[in-house]
Amino acid sequence: MQTLVLAVTLALMILLAFVFYRVVRATNADRQLGDTNSRRSQLIWVMLAVGLLVTVASLREWPHALASGDAAIQVNATGGQWYWEIDRSELPAGKPIVFNLHTEDVNHGFGVVDSEGRLLFQTQAMPGYVNQVEYVFDTPGDYRVLCMEFCGVGHHDMLDEFTVVAN
Amino acid sequence: MSEAEIKPHAGAVKFTMLLSGLVFVLMMALGLIMRAAQGEFIELDPALFYQILTAHGAGMVGVAGLSGAAIMWYFVGRYVQLSAAMYWAFLGLFLLGVVLILSAIFLGEFGGAWTFLFPLPAIAGGAWEPWAAATFILGYVSIGVGFLLYYLAIGYPVIKRYGGLARALGWHVVFAGADPADGPPPTIIAAAAVTVFNTLGTVVGAAVLVASLVHLLVPGFAVDALLAKNAIYFFGHVFINASIYMAVIAVYEIVPEYTGRPWKSSRPFIIAWSAILLFVMAVYPHHLQQDVVMPGWILVMGQVVSYLNGVPLLAVTAFSLGVYLHGSKARWDLGLSLLVLGVGGWSIGAIPAIIDGMLVVNKVMHNTQWVPGHFHIYLLLGEVAMSFGFMAWLVRKGQASEAGMSTLDKATFGTYLVGAAGFTMVFLISGALSVPRRWAVHLPGWILQDRIGTLFAALVVLSTLALVLKYAVGLGRGQRS
Numbered sequence: 001m002q003t004l005v006l007a008v009t010l011a012l013m014i015l016l017a018f019v020f021y022r023v024v025r026a027t028n029a030d031r032q033l034g035d036t037n038s039r040r041s042q043l044i045w046v047m048l049a050v051g052l053l054v055t056v057a058s059l060r061e062w063p064h065a066l067a068s069g070d071a072a073i074q075v076n077a078t079g080g081q082w083y084w085e086i087d088r089s090e091l092p093a094g095k096p097i098v099f100n101l102h103t104e105d106v107n108h109g110f111g112v113v114d115s116e117g118r119l120l121f122q123t124q125a126m127p128g129y130v131n132q133v134e135y136v137f138d139t140p141g142d143y144r145v146l147c148m149e150f151c152g153v154g155h156h157d158m159l160d161e162f163t164v165v166a167n
Numbered sequence: 168m169s170e171a172e173i174k175p176h177a178g179a180v181k182f183t184m185l186l187s188g189l190v191f192v193l194m195m196a197l198g199l200i201m202r203a204a205q206g207e208f209i210e211l212d213p214a215l216f217y218q219i220l221t222a223h224g225a226g227m228v229g230v231a232g233l234s235g236a237a238i239m240w241y242f243v244g245r246y247v248q249l250s251a252a253m254y255w256a257f258l259g260l261f262l263l264g265v266v267l268i269l270s271a272i273f274l275g276e277f278g279g280a281w282t283f284l285f286p287l288p289a290i291a292g293g294a295w296e297p298w299a300a301a302t303f304i305l306g307y308v309s310i311g312v313g314f315l316l317y318y319l320a321i322g323y324p325v326i327k328r329y330g331g332l333a334r335a336l337g338w339h340v341v342f343a344g345a346d347p348a349d350g351p352p353p354t355i356i357a358a359a360a361v362t363v364f365n366t367l368g369t370v371v372g373a374a375v376l377v378a379s380l381v382h383l384l385v386p387g388f389a390v391d392a393l394l395a396k397n398a399i400y401f402f403g404h405v406f407i408n409a410s411i412y413m414a415v416i417a418v419y420e421i422v423p424e425y426t427g428r429p430w431k432s433s434r435p436f437i438i439a440w441s442a443i444l445l446f447v448m449a450v451y452p453h454h455l456q457q458d459v460v461m462p463g464w465i466l467v468m469g470q471v472v473s474y475l476n477g478v479p480l481l482a483v484t485a486f487s488l489g490v491y492l493h494g495s496k497a498r499w500d501l502g503l504s505l506l507v508l509g510v511g512g513w514s515i516g517a518i519p520a521i522i523d524g525m526l527v528v529n530k531v532m533h534n535t536q537w538v539p540g541h542f543h544i545y546l547l548l549g550e551v552a553m554s555f556g557f558m559a560w561l562v563r564k565g566q567a568s569e570a571g572m573s574t575l576d577k578a579t580f581g582t583y584l585v586g587a588a589g590f591t592m593v594f595l596i597s598g599a600l601s602v603p604r605r606w607a608v609h610l611p612g613w614i615l616q617d618r619i620g621t622l623f624a625a626l627v628v629l630s631t632l633a634l635v636l637k638y639a640v641g642l643g644r645g646q647r648s
Contacts (some may be wrong), residue, residue: 002532002598002599002600003599005522005528005532008523011480013519016481016511016514023489023492024492026489027493027494027496029493030494032493034487037435040483040486043481047478047482048478051471051478054474055474059527063526064459064466081290096524105290106287106290107284107287109457109534117601117612118601119531119598119601121530121531122457122530122531123536124457124458124459124534126396126458127286127392128393129392133411148457148533149284150282150287150605152278152292153213153217153292154213155606156302
């Protein structure tokens with residue numbers, strides 16, 4: 001996901017930077033522009049159409065959806081200054097896991113990274129609320145929990161681990 | 168009073184821009200120190216790192232607001248008579264706020280970040296005392312009151328002169344079919360819109376600041392953390408966006424001097440600003456997309472409006488700039504180059520911001536270094552570039568038709584561009600590699616990126632210092648009145 005996002009972003013940024021470069025170069029152009037209002041309208045309609053398509057495609061499956069009923073394994077995780085408490089240290093691969101996020105004090109961010117350090121998902125832990133996030137681990141191995149919301153002087157020390165085992 | 172009789176408060180604005188330039192350099196130096204510490208070029212105690220992080224964030228957001236406000240004051244002052252006393256009161260309250268914030272951070276060791284996310288100021292884990300948090304919050308309140316005075320000082324004469332807020336926003340052109348030539352100038356439309364949304368943003372910010380202050384004094388008084396988070400991000404998002412929307416007025420007013428083509432209040436321009444007025448306030452939920460207890464429709468609104476927000480920027484502001492420049496034979500100097508860079512950087516920076524606003528992307532990019540990546544693009548290469556463009560124009564020698572760039576100007580501009588582009592790209596790449604933001608100590612695998620980022624940051628600091636020195640020398644020589 002992240003590699004694709006970076007590639008698409010850089011491609012669009014380079015394209016727009018090139019347009020600006022052309023704009024700067026065109027300061028000395030002798031040829032006059034045509035109907036700029038019509039071009040502007042076209043640009044707006046293209047942007048709206050692309051936006052609509054991307055919005056529908058990206059939200060067709062709700063990114064925060066949770067498995068219904070007993071299908072998911074429930075895991076409680078609590079953040080505090082500056083530790084995580086997770087009530088299970090081993091989780092099965094291939095099954096939906098729902099993490100119920102609590103906090104003892106301030107806002108924290110529950111981010112899970114794989115053995116290569118790639119962030120798989122995250123959600124916030126917030127006073128007075130339980131935030132739920134679901135994930136299916138495909139690969140057995142060790143996973144690390146990071147704090148993704150600034151929570152004070154020990155923020156960077158809020159690390160924990162759990163293991164995913166073959167089901 | 169005719170427009171010819173109205174004079175902007177040039178001296179006050181020039182002084183403010185000098186202050187802004189110096190603070191920009193200082194805050195960039197703090198940023199450089201943080202990147203150097205993450206890259207293990209230097210050792211920094213984590214507590215001090217987070218204090219510097221707080222000073223850097225609050226300082227940069229504050230000075231972006233200040234420089235934007237000075238630009239808007241200068242150009243609105245071309246159309247309506249503004250009160251110099253109100254401006255000095257605004258500046259005085261702003262500086263009082265700065266003193267309080269710096270005291271809280273470097274005397275009281277407050278390190279709760281510029282976003283002061285409730286209830287962190289009161290629950291410090293022993294890192295700072297409640298008085299430090301209270302002083303920090305009072306500093307914000309002082310700055311907020313200053314900005315409310317500022318918008319009162321702008322809003323009242325604008326409304327009086329143009330016959331109401333709706334007419335100042337140009338709505339009689341869009342909704343009542345009036346000729347665009349009878350609409351207010353672009354500067355007034357922009358100023359009216361910014362006055363509305365940043366007044367609302369500041370009031371919401373003041374409410375959550377006061378609630379946080381009461382919570383510090385009476386711990387039994389608690390605010391709903393989700394409500395506070397909404398209020399803080401509404402305030403923070405609106406405030407930092409207002410700084411850019413105020414600074415872009417310099418583009419509307421200065422670029423025509425070079426192109427010989429006045430920036431017009433066309434119907435698309437007026438509609439764009441009405442859309443901006445709405446979008447700037449409606450987009451803030453894109454900061455809350457990992458707060459899954461938020462109603463789903465609000466999160467969807469955050470994603471959709473985040474995208475829509477790019478339409479007026481690209482299809483109106485950037486597009487119009489291209490049209491006005493095309494074939495204009497404008498002569499390039501440092502001022503024009505930085506102003507055009509400002510619009511370009513702002514537009515390009517919107518791309519990673521919009522992509523991060525997608526829920527599915529946000530799940531793996533939120534609070535990684537992708538975030539400072541995108542906001543540094545549209546601030547460093549956007550608002551800051553526009554501010555320095557305005558400053559270069561203020562002290563420019565001669566007329567636009569005689570403009571040119573010296574070798575030193577070209578070197579400064581090139582270094583700034585390369586430094587800022589490299590610095591922000593490293594952030595984006597680190598974000599894609601899942602490096603979290605706001606970590607004082609980095610894992611070994613992240614150090615190389617931090618070191619490369621540090622080198623680019625050094626280029627930014629050096630070139631910005633050169634821009635400030637050029638401005639200071641220009642002021643000393645008394646160029647342009």
